[in-house]
Amino acid sequence: MPAETVSVTGWGRTAPSVARVVRPRSYEEAVEAVRGCGRRGGIARGLGRAYGDAAQNAGGAVLDMTGLDRIHVIDTTGASATGSPACGAGSPAHGAAGGTVLCDAGVSLHRLMEVLLPLGWFVPVTPGTRYVTVGGAIGADIHGKNHHVSGSFSRHVLSLDLLTADGQIRTVERGTPLFDATAGGMGLTGVILSATVQLHPVETSLMTVDTERATDLDDLMARLTATDHRYRYSVAWIDLLARGASTGRSVLTRGDHAPLDALPARTRRAPLTFRPGQLPAAPLHMPDRLLGRATVGLFNELWYRKAPRFRTGELQKISTFFHPLDGVPHWNRIYGRSGFVQYQFVIGYGKEDALRRIVRRISGRGCPSFLAVLKRFGEGDPGWLSFPMPGWTLALDIPANLPGLGGFLDELDEEVAAADGRVYLAKDSRLRPELLASMYPRLGDFRALRAELDPRGVFVSDLSRRLNL
Structure with a gap:
C-alpha cells in the first residue's frame, strides 16, 4: 500500500503538520491501514478542502481516501x-x-x-x-x-x-x-x-438566476427574509470593507435549475451538457501582501458597481453559479505563503443585533476580505456536531498575516458564543476549546459515543487534539 511521510495542510495553508500519508485502494487496504495506525492514530482525508486542521494528524497517519x-x-x-x-x-x-x-x-x-x-x-x-x-x-x-x-x-x-x-x-x-x-x-x-x-x-445543466443589489446590511436581511422562500438557492456577497451608511452593502444572487423550456432553441439539443471552464492555475509563489486593504477595497468597489441593480432570468452554467473559484486551480495560493483563515459562524434568528455588531467590527477593523458571503439557514440538522442551525451565517476569508488577527477572532468567538451561535469546525483552525461546549450542546453525547466506540483513540486529528473532541 503506498505511503509517504509528508507535510499536510488544510486549504487555508496556515498550520502544516507532518504525517504518514497512506493511500488505500480497497476496503481491505483501508482496514489494514486503520489497524496499523500506530500510537498517534489516524484520520481520513479526501481532497483537502477543509480550510483548517480537521484532516491533519501530526506524527500519526492520514488516510488519503481518494x-x-x-x-x-x-x-x-x-x-x-x-x-x-x-x-x-x-x-x-x-x-x-x-x-x-x-x-x-x-x-x-x-x-x-x-x-x-x-x-x-x-x-x-x-x-x-x-x-x-x-x-x-x-x-x-x-x-x-x-x-x-x-x-x-x-x-x-x-x-x-x-x-x-x-x-x-x-x-x-x-x-x-x-x-x-x-x-x-x-x-x-x-x-x-x-x-x-x-x-x-x-431538466438542464443551466441555472436561471436573479441578481440584485442591497444598499446595506439591513436592506439585505429584509430582502432575504421577505423573498428567500421563492428560491431553491440563495447567497449574498457582502462588502466587509464598506463603512458608514454602506456597511454591509451586498450583491444578492438567487436561482433555481432552469427548466427545459427556458433554454434557447439551440441549447435544447444538449440541455444536460456539463463542461465547466478552467483558467490557468494560480502561480506557486505569490506575494504575501497582494490582498491588502487597498487591492481588496478596489475589487469590492468594482464588484459591487458592476452588479446589476436588479436583473431576473439570466441563464448561467452550474459551474458559474455554484463554483466560480473552481475555475482557477489552486486559487488558495493567491494569499501567499502565509495562507488565509476562513472564519464562518452562525447566529440564530432574533439575534440580528449581534450580527450587526460583528459586521460593524469587521468593517471597522478593515479586514481585507474579497470573498465574504451571507446566507440564511433553515431547520437544524440531526448531526450532533453539524454546524447549521436556523439563523444567519457569515463566512469570510482573511489573510493569515493580518496583524492582530488571532486576538480579533478570539473576540468575535466570544460574541458569537454570547449570542448562542457557533463556528464551523470544518473551517476552523484556531478556536479555543473552552467555547466549544456552549456552541455545540450535543458535544457531551459525541464524546461519550467516541469513548465507547474508540476507547484507544485510534481516530484522531490536529483538530480533535486542539479542541479535545
Missing part, C-alpha cells in the same frame, strides 16, 4: 439499494424519493456531476467547491446555498458504510446515534467507505 472512487449503483427508479459494496449489495427497496447513487467515499462531487447530470440528476447539496469527496461531505456535513429549503448534505444520505476503530465495517442507517455522530463528526467516529445518497432531478 483511491476509493467507484460509483457502484445509480438508481433512477425511485428505489434505493439496501446493501453496500462492503457487505454485498442488496435488492432495491422502494421508499426513497427520487433517484439515488451508491458510491465510494472517495468519489468527488465533481465526478458525480460528470456522471449524473447527463442522466438528469444533480447532487442534493453542494458547497462553494465541487472538489470535495462524498466522505468529506458527510464528515463535515457540508451545506450550500439551498440549506433554507434542503438542509445539509447528510440529510440526503440514506446509509453509509463505516470502518470503526476495531477494524469492523458497519452499515449505519440514517436516524441512528452512530449516524448522527458521524454526520458532521469530522471523521472521528471512523472511516466512511461508501454511502447511498438521494439525488435531485433536473
Whole structure:
C-alpha cells in the first residue's frame, strides 16, 4: 500500500503538520491501514478542502481516501439499494424519493456531476467547491446555498458504510446515534467507505438566476427574509470593507435549475451538457501582501458597481453559479505563503443585533476580505456536531498575516458564543476549546459515543487534539 511521510495542510495553508500519508485502494487496504495506525492514530482525508486542521494528524497517519472512487449503483427508479459494496449489495427497496447513487467515499462531487447530470440528476447539496469527496461531505456535513429549503448534505444520505476503530465495517442507517455522530463528526467516529445518497432531478445543466443589489446590511436581511422562500438557492456577497451608511452593502444572487423550456432553441439539443471552464492555475509563489486593504477595497468597489441593480432570468452554467473559484486551480495560493483563515459562524434568528455588531467590527477593523458571503439557514440538522442551525451565517476569508488577527477572532468567538451561535469546525483552525461546549450542546453525547466506540483513540486529528473532541 503506498505511503509517504509528508507535510499536510488544510486549504487555508496556515498550520502544516507532518504525517504518514497512506493511500488505500480497497476496503481491505483501508482496514489494514486503520489497524496499523500506530500510537498517534489516524484520520481520513479526501481532497483537502477543509480550510483548517480537521484532516491533519501530526506524527500519526492520514488516510488519503481518494483511491476509493467507484460509483457502484445509480438508481433512477425511485428505489434505493439496501446493501453496500462492503457487505454485498442488496435488492432495491422502494421508499426513497427520487433517484439515488451508491458510491465510494472517495468519489468527488465533481465526478458525480460528470456522471449524473447527463442522466438528469444533480447532487442534493453542494458547497462553494465541487472538489470535495462524498466522505468529506458527510464528515463535515457540508451545506450550500439551498440549506433554507434542503438542509445539509447528510440529510440526503440514506446509509453509509463505516470502518470503526476495531477494524469492523458497519452499515449505519440514517436516524441512528452512530449516524448522527458521524454526520458532521469530522471523521472521528471512523472511516466512511461508501454511502447511498438521494439525488435531485433536473431538466438542464443551466441555472436561471436573479441578481440584485442591497444598499446595506439591513436592506439585505429584509430582502432575504421577505423573498428567500421563492428560491431553491440563495447567497449574498457582502462588502466587509464598506463603512458608514454602506456597511454591509451586498450583491444578492438567487436561482433555481432552469427548466427545459427556458433554454434557447439551440441549447435544447444538449440541455444536460456539463463542461465547466478552467483558467490557468494560480502561480506557486505569490506575494504575501497582494490582498491588502487597498487591492481588496478596489475589487469590492468594482464588484459591487458592476452588479446589476436588479436583473431576473439570466441563464448561467452550474459551474458559474455554484463554483466560480473552481475555475482557477489552486486559487488558495493567491494569499501567499502565509495562507488565509476562513472564519464562518452562525447566529440564530432574533439575534440580528449581534450580527450587526460583528459586521460593524469587521468593517471597522478593515479586514481585507474579497470573498465574504451571507446566507440564511433553515431547520437544524440531526448531526450532533453539524454546524447549521436556523439563523444567519457569515463566512469570510482573511489573510493569515493580518496583524492582530488571532486576538480579533478570539473576540468575535466570544460574541458569537454570547449570542448562542457557533463556528464551523470544518473551517476552523484556531478556536479555543473552552467555547466549544456552549456552541455545540450535543458535544457531551459525541464524546461519550467516541469513548465507547474508540476507547484507544485510534481516530484522531490536529483538530480533535486542539479542541479535545
